[in-house]
Amino acid sequence: MSKLQKFFPALSLAVFVAAWQGAAWVLDSNLLPSPVTVAGVFWLELLSGQLTYHLGSTLIRLIVSFAVAMLLGSAIGLALGRNKNLNAFFDNWLVIFLNIPALVTIILCYVWFGLSEASAILAVVINKLPNVIVTIREGARTLDQDLLDMARCYRLSRINTLKHVIWPQLHPFMMSATRSGLALIWKIILIVELLGRNNGVGFQLHLYFQLFDVASILAYSIAFVIVIQGIEHTILKPLDKQSQRWRR
Numbered sequence: 001m002s003k004l005q006k007f008f009p010a011l012s013l014a015v016f017v018a019a020w021q022g023a024a025w026v027l028d029s030n031l032l033p034s035p036v037t038v039a040g041v042f043w044l045e046l047l048s049g050q051l052t053y054h055l056g057s058t059l060i061r062l063i064v065s066f067a068v069a070m071l072l073g074s075a076i077g078l079a080l081g082r083n084k085n086l087n088a089f090f091d092n093w094l095v096i097f098l099n100i101p102a103l104v105t106i107i108l109c110y111v112w113f114g115l116s117e118a119s120a121i122l123a124v125v126i127n128k129l130p131n132v133i134v135t136i137r138e139g140a141r142t143l144d145q146d147l148l149d150m151a152r153c154y155r156l157s158r159i160n161t162l163k164h165v166i167w168p169q170l171h172p173f174m175m176s177a178t179r180s181g182l183a184l185i186w187k188i189i190l191i192v193e194l195l196g197r198n199n200g201v202g203f204q205l206h207l208y209f210q211l212f213d214v215a216s217i218l219a220y221s222i223a224f225v226i227v228i229q230g231i232e233h234t235i236l237k238p239l240d241k242q243s244q245r246w247r248r
Helices: 005-027 035-048 050-082 084-099 102-113 117-141 145-153 158-196 201-210 214-243
Strands: none
Touching: 005 035, 035 050, 035 214, 050 084, 050 117, 050 158, 050 201, 050 214, 084 117, 102 117, 102 158, 117 158, 145 158, 158 201, 158 214, 201 214
C-alpha cells in the first residue's frame, strides 16, 4: 500500500461528510439534518446514558445470537460439506429457510414463544443460520483430500486435524461468514427490537420514527455503525492477519 492510499479512507469519509453537509444546506429541511446537528444529538444521548444503555442491549443480543449461529452453522455446514447423503437430504431445507423472509420468522417466533428475550435471540439465529451453513458447506467441499489422507496416515488426532489441516483451508469461508453475519444480524436485530422489545437501538429508532425525529434516527444509526467498524478493525482484521501469516 502506497503512502497516498493510506489516506484514502479518511479522505473518503471527509468527502461523504462534505456531501452530506452540502445536501443538508441545499435542502434546509428537518428531514435531512446536518452532520453538526446529528453530532449534537449524539452527544446529548451519550451524556444522558440512553445511547449506551440501548446500544449495550443491542450488542448483547448481537453477541449471543452471532455466537450461536456461527457455532451451529459451522458444525452443520462442515458435516453437510463432507457427507453427500446428508447434504442431499437437507439441501431443500436450506433453500426453504434461505428464502423465508426475516419478518415472517420474527413474527412466528414471537407468536409461538411470546415476546421474550429467548424468542428474539431465536428469531435472529434462525435467520442467520442458513447463510453460515451454506458458506461453510461450500468451504468443506473444497477441502484438499490429499491433505486429509496425509493427516490420517500420520494418525493426527481429530483436534489436530481440525486445527492444522481443516481450519487453514476453511478460514476464508469462515471470515466471509463472519463479516456477512455481522452485517446481516444487526439489521435483523433492529427489526426484532422494533416489533417486540422495550429497549435496544431498534426500539429507539421506532420511537423516533413516530416522532419524525430524523436527527436522532441518524445518531443511533451512526453509533451502531461505529461499533461495527470498531469490531472490524480491532478484532476481525487482526484475527484475519494472524490466521493468514503462513501465506507468502
